[in-house]
Amino acid sequence: MGQQEGRLSLFAARRRDHARAGRTLLTAIEAMKYRKLGETGILVSEVGFGAWGIGGRTAGATSYGDTDDAQSLAALRRALDLGITFFDTSSAYGSGHSEVLIGRAVAGGRDKAVIATKAGYDDWTKPADFSAAAIRRSTELSLKRLGTDYLDVLQLHNPPSDVLSADETREVIASLLAEGKIRAWGVSAKNPGGAVEALRVARAPIVQANFNMMDVRVVTEGLLQEVIRQGAAFIARTPLCFGFLTGTIDRSTAFAAGDHRAAWSRVQLDNWIDGARDLISAVSATPGREAVLSALRFCLSFDGVSSVIPGVLHPAEAETNAAASDQGPLPPEIVERVLEINAKRDFFVSPARAS
Numbered sequence: 495m496g497q498q499e500g501r502l503s504l505f506a507a508r509r510r511d512h513a514r515a516g517r518t519l520l521t522a523i524e525a526m527k528y529r530k531l532g533e534t535g536i537l538v539s540e541v542g543f544g545a546w547g548i549g550g551r552t553a554g555a556t557s558y559g560d561t562d563d564a565q566s567l568a569a570l571r572r573a574l575d576l577g578i579t580f581f582d583t584s585s586a587y588g589s590g591h592s593e594v595l596i597g598r599a600v601a602g603g604r605d606k607a608v609i610a611t612k613a614g615y616d617d618w619t620k621p622a623d624f625s626a627a628a629i630r631r632s633t634e635l636s637l638k639r640l641g642t643d644y645l646d647v648l649q650l651h652n653p654p655s656d657v658l659s660a661d662e663t664r665e666v667i668a669s670l671l672a673e674g675k676i677r678a679w680g681v682s683a684k685n686p687g688g689a690v691e692a693l694r695v696a697r698a699p700i701v702q703a704n705f706n707m708m709d710v711r712v713v714t715e716g717l718l719q720e721v722i723r724q725g726a727a728f729i730a731r732t733p734l735c736f737g738f739l740t741g742t743i744d745r746s747t748a749f750a751a752g753d754h755r756a757a758w759s760r761v762q763l764d765n766w767i768d769g770a771r772d773l774i775s776a777v778s779a780t781p782g783r784e785a786v787l788s789a790l791r792f793c794l795s796f797d798g799v800s801s802v803i804p805g806v807l808h809p810a811e812a813e814t815n816a817a818a819s820d821q822g823p824l825p826p827e828i829v830e831r832v833l834e835i836n837a838k839r840d841f842f843v844s845p846a847r848a849s
Contacts, residue, residue: 525820526539526540526541526577526816526819526820527819528540528579529801530727531608531647531727531800532699532726532727533725534647534678534699534700534727536608536647537579537608538579538580538800538801539577539578539580539608540800540802540819541790541794541801541804541815541816542582542801543569543570543573543581543582543804543812544582544805544806545583545592545595546583546584546587546805547805547807548566548569548570548587548592548595549561549583549587549592551588551751551752552588552589552617553617553619556752556753556754557587557754557805558750558752558754558805558807559750560750563595565807565808565809566807567599568809569808569809569811569812570600571599572809572813573806573815574599574607576813576816577819578812578816579607579608580610580803581596581608581610582610582611582702583611583612584611584615584651585612585632585635585651586615586617586651589616589617590616590635590636593639594639594640596640597639597640597642600640604642608646609640609645609646610646610648611636611640611649612648612649612650613636613649613650614629614650614652614653615651616635622652622653624650624663625662626663629666629667629670630666633648633675633676634675636648637675643675644675644677645675645676646676646677646678647676647677647678647679647680648667648676648678648679648680649679649681649682650663650680650681650682650692651682652682652683652684652688653681653692655695658695658696663696667679678699679700680692680698680699681700681702682701682702683702685704685711686703686705686711686712686715686717687711687715688703689701689702689712689717689728690715690716690720693717693724693726697724698726700726700727701729702728702729702730702731703728703730703731704732705732705733705799706733706735706789706792706793707773707788707789707832708738708739708769708770708773708836708842709841709842710832710833710836712730713796713833718797718799721798722797722798726798727798728798729799729800729801729803730793730802730803731803732805733790733803734786734789734790734804734805735789736754736755736766737755738767738769738770739774739785739786740770740781740789741770741771741780741782742781743766743767743770744767745764745767761843765841765842766841769841770785772835773832774788776831776832776835777792777828777832786804786814786815786818787814787821788824790804790815790818791818791821791822791823792824792829792832794818794822795829796829802818
């Protein structure tokens with residue numbers, strides 16, 4: 495589907511009922527809104543908490559390097575105070591450390607959080623394992639680390655096509671649902687095409703993929719249209735494009751050891767830096783808080799999006815992110831401007847990795 499075809503129908507700005515599904519918490523930010531997670535019966539904060547970064551530095555894909563657990567816990571607790579209820583993690587994030595921290599943060603208030611984790615990779619240095627035994631084992635270990643007896647959402651983490659169509663995959667998911675160990679399941683896809691496949695092949699009720707102002711493939715490749723058609727839920731990952739859409743990264747920025755961005759090629763980094771500058775200007779924002787809010791509001795401007803999950807490392811980041819819900823979607827003409835820029839420019843270069 496082309497960018498022009500049908501995309502205005504995806505804009506959520508004129509349909510606030512979708513964004514107002516559920517209660518409003520009278521906390522420091524009085525307008526955190528909640529959306530339906532497809533047809534699962536679960537409500538989630540439309541701004542969530544991406545928990546890759548708090549897992550810290552590990553072998554393999556190490557996110558953003560070393561972290562401070564006290565700071566991570568403060569960020570998690572501040573998010574809860576602000577009405578953020580949706581937390582997205584994985585058994586692979588810090589080899590399970592991200593889950594441990596979330597478990598500590600929600601202890602005593604488990605019913606206030608919606609926790610989505612992932613199975614398939616328990617350690618980035620090892621091959622993925624999507625066998626029924628591995629999915630069950632991963633679920634049990636996640637439950638233990640989180641200190642809970644149920645997961646709200648279990649997502650298959652970048653599964654290949656044969657896993658999506660396998661009888662044993664369907665059977666183990668059905669068993670975990672029947673046992674009450676998971677409330678719902680979904681697929682965290684490597685790319686939008688993988689998410690479309692998960693919807694069409696496995697009828698996944700929840701899918702997750704990258705979506706931001708420099709990556710609009712979920713619109714141009716028809717993923718959001720398919721989500722809406724099936725009544726599924728879409729979780730928008732990397733809404734700040736690894737921090738570049740904050741507008742605070744420039745050519746002088748030096749990434750710390752263990753920061754995955756240090757592995758991207760100089761050409762790719764410069765492309766994102768220049769692209770972010772132009773897009774931030776296009777939405778009439780300034781670098782920093784305004785840019786973050788605009789980037790999150792862009793993702794929230796489309797129907798089919800249940801929650802946007804920016805990564806959070808500091809309590810102040812949780813505060814900024816939560817404010818995006820209060821401000822609501824971007825005006826349709828601004829969203830259209832971003833899509834038009836994407837139609838003329840490619841923000842991803844190949845090869846993108848330095849090695």
